[in-house]
Amino acid sequence: MAANTEAFSGGFSNPVFESQSVFRMVMDGMARPGTIRTVEQDAGQPDPLGSAAGAIALTLCDHDTPVWLSAGFSQSAVAEWIGFHSGAPITREKAEARFAFKEASSALSSFGLFSAGTQEYPDRSTTLVIEVEALGEGQELTLAGPGILHSTTAKVAGLPETFLRLWADNRTLFPRGIDVILTAGRHFLCLPRTTRING
Structure with a gap:
């Protein structure tokens, strides 16, 4: 019952207006990679989903965007919460997901299991939201x-050890x-596929 209560709240x-504001921040973040944005909107998301990740889920996910969740999220009220508030279907198949959410400190496997889009439709790829410390x-x-x-620097605590290798691939x-x-709490930064990263 507690899980259902969390799923229907928030x-x-x-x-x-709030989703429009978050959408603009995400688009601006994609246009200016590495710039930290702060979400002021309160999505009322259940633990362990962070504030920024919750706001991004409510803004970008809908009934046409299958969502994949890592184990910590899928075993909590997060799956029901996203489904109830956005209408997005939850999928266990990474290749089917348009959006994927991974909780902090969980292992990061190959990006190749997610959809990379096609040459004709590269936009049909997965956007992966990773919680960090x-x-x-x-x-x-x-x-x-x-x-x-030229170049810019970004500091990230808790980035999965395999991230830089997977990103290069x-x-x-x-x-x-x-x-x-x-994402980390109310903060997020975007890394579009065109961004080169050196650790």
């Missing part, structure tokens, strides 16, 4: 590519490949 208090502190990454003048697929959003 959500944006003003869905149209913190943004603005921790491991320093040097970012370069479209949307970045992902970039070789361009224009195919997945996009990533790193």
